[in-house]
Amino acid sequence: MIGVGIIGTGRMGNAHAGNLSKHPRARLVTAYDVNPTQMDAFVKKFPEVKPAATVEEVVNNPEVGFIVITSPTYCHAEGLRAAMATGKPIFCEKPLCRTAEELKEIAPLISSYSNLFAVGFVRRYSAGGIKLLELVKAGKIGKPICCSIDCLVGGWKREWGDWFADYGKSGGCTLDMLAHHIDLANGLFGVPASIYARAIMMPQGPEKPYDYISATTTSKDGVICNMECSWLRSGPSDNFMVVYGEKGALKKSDAHGLQFFAPGQPVEDIPLDDVKVGELEEKVEGDMYVREMAAIIDGIENGHAPLAGAKQAIEAMKVALGMLESAEKGKVVLL
Numbered sequence: 001m002i003g004v005g006i007i008g009t010g011r012m013g014n015a016h017a018g019n020l021s022k023h024p025r026a027r028l029v030t031a032y033d034v035n036p037t038q039m040d041a042f043v044k045k046f047p048e049v050k051p052a053a054t055v056e057e058v059v060n061n062p063e064v065g066f067i068v069i070t071s072p073t074y075c076h077a078e079g080l081r082a083a084m085a086t087g088k089p090i091f092c093e094k095p096l097c098r099t100a101e102e103l104k105e106i107a108p109l110i111s112s113y114s115n116l117f118a119v120g121f122v123r124r125y126s127a128g129g130i131k132l133l134e135l136v137k138a139g140k141i142g143k144p145i146c147c148s149i150d151c152l153v154g155g156w157k158r159e160w161g162d163w164f165a166d167y168g169k170s171g172g173c174t175l176d177m178l179a180h181h182i183d184l185a186n187g188l189f190g191v192p193a194s195i196y197a198r199a200i201m202m203p204q205g206p207e208k209p210y211d212y213i214s215a216t217t218t219s220k221d222g223v224i225c226n227m228e229c230s231w232l233r234s235g236p237s238d239n240f241m242v243v244y245g246e247k248g249a250l251k252k253s254d255a256h257g258l259q260f261f262a263p264g265q266p267v268e269d270i271p272l273d274d275v276k277v278g279e280l281e282e283k284v285e286g287d288m289y290v291r292e293m294a295a296i297i298d299g300i301e302n303g304h305a306p307l308a309g310a311k312q313a314i315e316a317m318k319v320a321l322g323m324l325e326s327a328e329k330g331k332v333v334l335l
């Protein structure tokens with residue numbers, strides 16, 4: 001039975017705690033949140049949890065064998081420093097950290113970490129994400145040509161004062177949301193050679209906060225990837241990724257799962273029911289967050305690497321920060 005310690009008991013802390021508390025080989029032990037109201041609500045919901053007074057108290061609890069970092073993005077580095085000092089398995093929500101300086105400090109530490117390190121790129125654990133990577137690598141669409149990613153929120157509800165609406169704390173929709181798709185694109189085409197982006201970067205002043213980015217990346221093999229992401233106050237929301245190749249195209253979307261388009265053929269729905277999660281032998285019932293934690297618990301027990309680890313965490317940060325740098329300077333960024 002793996003004892004779990006949680007840092008940050010907000011939305012994701014609750015989500016992962018809920019899934020881990022139902023896992024047959026995990027149990028919640030302790031948690032810490034800077035906000036006592038959040039902590040109280042968490043302990044009411046999960047009465048087995050012993051509230052801790054500091055991050056250190058969570059990570060050093062001898063019953064904790066797995067540390068889950070679900071504090072806000074700008075606090076990840078602080079949680080990671082404490083967690084890594086213990087040598088215990090770690091899961092850190094995405095993005096890995098907030099700034100280039102933090103990345104410079106954290107990247108070598110997680111790259112050489114002696115135990116499991118997983119980052120919350122949950123789409124790597126979704127059946128559609130796994131199958132898309134597998135089919136493109138297997139040559140289903142032939143040589144990839146280009147890719148189109150839309151990750152649009154049209155009814156964003158956060159207000160000024162919320163850390164998500166503080167660009168310095170969250171990195172806006174680019175670091176917070178697009179990072180997932182940047183990671184999938186990295187998995188498909190490698191880290192891009194060049195990036196050009198235009199972005200709003202959450203301007204101060206308007207009554208309600210909003211954000212938008214349009215970025216074009218070019219891989220070392222010449223695959224052009226166009227990505228659009230938003231936190232806007234009105235308009236429709238959408239979430240899809242299309243990879244176009246010389247022999248066909250694959251589209252992964254929240255609305256229609258995974259579909260294959262071949263010239264002159266009807267659209268083919270790709271079955272996803274039997275897609276395995278990494279090395280996990282057992283079938284996991286539940287959404288991608290349930291699959292993510294199930295695979296990571298299995299990884300801790302059996303020494304399997306997570307589907308999203310240090311490499312994926314660092315590479316996605318480099319590309320996301322490159323997009324922000326390009327938008328800030330109005331220049332192409334070469335990686």
Ligand SMILES: NC(=O)c1ccc[n+]([C@@H]2O[C@H](COP(=O)([O-])OP(=O)(O)OC[C@H]3O[C@@H](n4cnc5c(N)ncnc54)[C@H](O)[C@@H]3O)[C@@H](O)[C@H]2O)c1
Nearest residue numbers: 008009010011012033034035038070071072073075093120
């Ligand atoms: N993988 C995903 O799909 C997904 C979805 C949403 C959020 N996230 C990521 O998860 C992280 C948390 O997001 P959230 O939506 O749960 O935010 P949240 O604001 O709901 O929760 C964060 C919690 O951390 C607490 N906190 C603040 N500073 C802290 C500190 N120094 N130490 C401990 N706790 C602290 C806050 O009081 C709050 O309860 C973010 O990095 C976010 O980008 C990932």
